[in-house]
Amino acid sequence: MEMMHIKHEAEERHVLTVTVDNEAGILAKIAGLFTARGYNIDSLTVADITENHAVSRITIVTHGPPSQIDQIHAQLERLVPVHKVVDLTEAGPFVQRELALIKVAGAGEKRVEALRIADVFRAKPVDTTTESFIFELTGAPDKIDTFVAIMRELGLVEVGRTGVVGMIRGTKEA
């Protein structure tokens, strides 16, 4: 008799923007939808984008098999306070940016090297002591990943990241 093992499917990363009514509990609804249906959230950002604070834009980075990504799209659209869902990854070329604060401590060679590499990445020191820096870095997530990986060897203390916001290139609105 055959024993059972859990199987895994090939997965894709997608960036979705969701325009929602800015009402109480909306974030819990969206985040909860992901947990309730077993979807992944890699990052989630939210802020209101209208003058009267009535509408928020949520950017969600997720990964999963293509059929699941399609379901996520449909399930989000089904929520009453959701106006619009755009899968930026499907919609065409898009810009994605994330902001990170990276604290690095060290002295001597390593400190100099950290500063030099920060310059290459256009990371800005926003706090400096004799033993440490906090760098501010904006960019696509993989750029930040690379920077953090290098800093790990040069005295990384902590990292804070905002999560991704994204937008379609050109005149089209998401």
Place this chain on the structure above:
Amino acid sequence: MSEERSGANILVESLVKQGVEFVFGYPGGAVLPIYDALFGDERLRHILVRHEAGAAHAAEGYARSTGKPGVVLVTSGPGATNAVTGIADAFLDSIPLVVITGQVPTALIGSDAFQEADTVGISRHCTKHNYLVKDPADLAAVVDEAFQIATTGRPGPVLIDIPKDVQIAMATWHDGPAQRRQRYAPRTRGEIEEIEDAVAMIAAARAPVFYTGGGVINSGPQATALLRELQAKTGAPVTSTLMGLGAFPADSRDWLGMLGMHGTYEANMAMNQSDLIICVGARFDDRVTGRLDAFAPNSKKIHIDIDRSSINKTVRVDLPIIGDCAQVLEQILEVWGDRKPQDLTAWKDRIDTWRQKKSLSFPDNRDAIMPQLAIQRLFALTKPMDPIISTEVGQHQMWAAQHFHFFSPNKWLTSGGLGTMGYGLPAAIGAQLGNPNSLVIDIAGDASIQMNIQELGTATQYRLPVKVFILNNEWMGMVRQWQELTYESRYSNSYSDSLPDFVKLAEAYGWKGIRIENESELDAGIQAMIDYPGPVIVDCLVAKESNCFPMIPSGASHTEMILYGDTVAGTMDDEAKALV
């Protein structure tokens, strides 16, 4: 006209404005202001249940049998949590409910106050939408939107949580239509290109089949009429899910019976061998598809569904049409015009050979009443009354689906998606209230009926002549059957021990009790039940260890169906066991 009114008063006025006839509820501290506003108000009839789950299921039964939304009113904390099973049931079966829950006063929310529960949090994923109302001035608009959301698009339960202070505080009430923005507008019509493609696919098909579901019932009686019209024009045979029974008449020569796990051989074979499946308001549930990679491998699929998330959820389809069943069927009929279908004689001949299997047959039994026979007799004797049937969950439910036959929609009330034991009795009560002149029968099992047995009192109080027909096999039969088939008959905790005397129980509640022990008493017992003007429990003792066949074991394909008399393996591999 506009005037100052309390939140509770505004709520009641808003319900009246929606045309609500019945409120199924149970009082408690956090809804006392609403109960006070209801006091003496003749416009709404409050039905006092015996448990809040009963309120939600009764509202479901009312909704499914009338096509109108069911309304529930319960208190905070335990009142709300008790109702959750019924709300979740309505969510999975797409039943329109508006559920009003009391909440602790706004200032106490989050303080672990007496009878506080995070009702909005708890119900978030089993409602179509929910609200916490913090200002009585919002109530009229919220109630108005709640009814729209519950009843349009894919129907479902909507919950409104109202803190006690909001029920008492005053706000301005306007007589006219509620002022609110319109943000919910589900798509109801298909695109013309989709409709043309559908017509071309149907016209070209040599082995088409309609696979219809609960969405046809949700869509309303017009959808049923249009389905029958399109079927007559195209000649394609029809099968239905458990939830869609009644949309197509069971006496039609093109009716295949229910499909799926306990569906007929001809329905499942027709799905498997078809070249075109026209899915109308069904959602490719796992009870229906069986093993996904073997599901209808050579067919093209059209899927008409109002909910985009039902499309491509489990089965990829060739032509999705997002829209309401009635509207899309009407569009298809328009484009179809007087086209002629392909000659389907060969296809129907093949179907006839599958029919020859007589997959619903069952062995004779001299010693005990076969449960299938009991259903057949119940059907035969009640057919002239065109009854409404509700069920509990288990073998009896499947036997009812197989052996009771339906000819029109809204006559069949069953818990399909959640499979909630205890649904049938309260659902029958709700249906009886909505259809006072109908014969309403709950076909029950001995275990399920005990899950909401307290609702016998509700029927007594409101003098509702509902009938409960128990197929008493002294087992949780469906569980026992799975244990027999997959766990080598190790009957772990599935025996219905210490059963009450159902006849005496009936009498204790002021019902009539009838026991049927032999086949010779069967017809007379059923007739006595029909003839009695009040509520009746029939305790029909049936063969104890009958199994419900045909059956497609979980993880198997439509062609691997177990029929009566097939030898049945006593074990399953772990992959199959892991499926539900």
